[in-house]
Amino acid sequence: MSNYLDSWRELPAAQQPEWPDRGELDKVVAELSVLPPLVFAGECDNLKAELAAVTRGEAFVLQGGDCAETFAGATADGVRNKLKTLLQMAIVLTYAGRVPVVKIGRIAGQFAKPRSKGTEVRNGVELPAYRGDMVNGFDFTPESRIPNPERLLRAYHSSAVTLNLVRAFTKGGYADLRQVHAWNQDFVSESPAGKRYERLAREIDQALAFMHACGADPAEFHGVEFYSSHEALILDYDRALTRVDSRTGEPYDVSAHMVWIGERTRQLDSAHVEFFSRIRNPIGVKLGPTTTAEDALALVDKLNPDNEPGRLTFITRMGASKIREHLPALVEKVTANGAQIAWICDPMHGNTFEAPSGHKTRRLDDVLDEVAGFFEVHRELGTHPGGIHIEFTGDDVTECVGGAYEIAEDDLALRYETACDPRLNRSQSLDMAFRVAELYRSS
Numbered sequence: 001m002s003n004y005l006d007s008w009r010e011l012p013a014a015q016q017p018e019w020p021d022r023g024e025l026d027k028v029v030a031e032l033s034v035l036p037p038l039v040f041a042g043e044c045d046n047l048k049a050e051l052a053a054v055t056r057g058e059a060f061v062l063q064g065g066d067c068a069e070t071f072a073g074a075t076a077d078g079v080r081n082k083l084k085t086l087l088q089m090a091i092v093l094t095y096a097g098r099v100p101v102v103k104i105g106r107i108a109g110q111f112a113k114p115r116s117k118g119t120e121v122r123n124g125v126e127l128p129a130y131r132g133d134m135v136n137g138f139d140f141t142p143e144s145r146i147p148n149p150e151r152l153l154r155a156y157h158s159s160a161v162t163l164n165l166v167r168a169f170t171k172g173g174y175a176d177l178r179q180v181h182a183w184n185q186d187f188v189s190e191s192p193a194g195k196r197y198e199r200l201a202r203e204i205d206q207a208l209a210f211m212h213a214c215g216a217d218p219a220e221f222h223g224v225e226f227y228s229s230h231e232a233l234i235l236d237y238d239r240a241l242t243r244v245d246s247r248t249g250e251p252y253d254v255s256a257h258m259v260w261i262g263e264r265t266r267q268l269d270s271a272h273v274e275f276f277s278r279i280r281n282p283i284g285v286k287l288g289p290t291t292t293a294e295d296a297l298a299l300v301d302k303l304n305p306d307n308e309p310g311r312l313t314f315i316t317r318m319g320a321s322k323i324r325e326h327l328p329a330l331v332e333k334v335t336a337n338g339a340q341i342a343w344i345c346d347p348m349h350g351n352t353f354e355a356p357s358g359h360k361t362r363r364l365d366d367v368l369d370e371v372a373g374f375f376e377v378h379r380e381l382g383t384h385p386g387g388i389h390i391e392f393t394g395d396d397v398t399e400c401v402g403g404a405y406e407i408a409e410d411d412l413a414l415r416y417e418t419a420c421d422p423r424l425n426r427s428q429s430l431d432m433a434f435r436v437a438e439l440y441r442s443s
């Protein structure tokens with residue numbers, strides 16, 4: 001099995017850190033290889049079954065969280081705020097969109113970032129780019145930017161702590177449907193989206209009271225299934241956390257329920273695609289505007305040769321100005337080929353621009369327009385718009401412009417806290433959920 005799982009080592013692997021000491025890396029990898037799994041293979045299979053329902057048009061994916069998690073951000077408040085945002089969005093989609101929602105966090109492992117440039121220049125000083133807390137430090141000093149393999153271990157432990165909190169919140173009463181009001185009790189409650197949410201929560205209360213009176217109180221009302229995911233970028237880490245499932249004898253990357261391949265590492269003959277072809281998790285591939293239908297079909301052949309529903313999700317990230325032009329041919333040809341795919345829309349990564357202040361940002365209107373384009377294309381082709389993949393935080397940050405509070409480019413510096421790309425804040429995320437629910441109902 002170890003040769004089978006190591007075939008990727010012969011192939012070009014983009015975006016890997018230049019570890020200064022290979023011996024140190026080997027020591028850390030050996031340690032990671034014997035640590036307990038973060039998730040169980042059976043849970044990965046459950047997610048695969050839920051994603052199979054998405055490919056059949058019976059459910060909708062909400063996948064989201066930080067662009068780049070940080071070790072410092074793995075606190076009870078930080079995790080609870082993200083979870084709260086996702087639960088609020090999911091309830092809006094379920095209630096207003098009338099669709100079961102598969103909830104997947106970009107959480108408990110999203111610690112590595114692919115970068116457009118290998119270095120960063122500030123005031124004439126050039127240093128290696130920050131590649132996520134799993135690799136090097138965010139501080140702009142030569143020491144902090146040196147890749148340090150000890151960080152792989154910290155990423156594992158930070159993921160474990162986060163997942164522990166997520167499991168406690170989602171199964172220990174916090175995600176109970178009777179808590180719909182509690183998720184809305186802070187700064188977001190005063191926003192227009194927060195007020196709209198409160199009205200919806202009151203309707204849910206009434207529906208619950210009615211069902212209770214009828215004697216119905218299913219377990220699904222008292223907790224939610226919640227899954228973890230990240231971009232499996234640093235192959236030494238994800239390989240070290242791959243274990244053979246004792247039930248089936250099949251290998252799973254047990255660092256997360258779902259892992260995805262990024263737009264920058266999805267080449268057919270790349271180490272990433274090879275590694276992913278060997279694991280049995282549900283997997284995603286990001287597809288940008290230059291993807292051809294032939295590229296997508298070749299990925300289907302390599303990554304899902306048995307055409308297993310729920311195994312492969314395509315996460316398209318075209319940009320608002322390109323999606324209506326580029327997505328139709330992809331979806332049409334892949335569908336004509338009979339491939340079982342869950343199609344989901346990442347409306348963030350194709351819509352980033354630099355504000356005059358130098359902050360990377362995104363306009364909420366562009367984000368919503370890409371989602372609208374995604375629904376239009378699928379409606380036109382008679383295929384299923386299967387979900388959204390977004391970057392958000394539970395905090396009141398000012399990183400994306402627009403929304404009901406009209407965050408302007410001049411406001412970005414007020415609370416710009418992301419370690420990499422700009423995220424939607426709580427009320428922008430809720431705004432988005434209402435919009436997506438409307439689009440879903442009318443599609």
Ligand SMILES: O=C[C@H](O)[C@H](O)COP(=O)(O)O
Nearest residue numbers: 067113114115116117420421
């Ligand atoms: O999150 C995605 C990428 O890591 C990010 O967009 C890269 O940003 P960069 O273009 O600043 O390197």
Ligand SMILES: C=C(OP(=O)(O)O)C(=O)O
Nearest residue numbers: 114262263264286317349
């Ligand atoms: C890097 C990312 O996206 P993409 O690969 O689509 O650029 C990401 O989602 O963090």
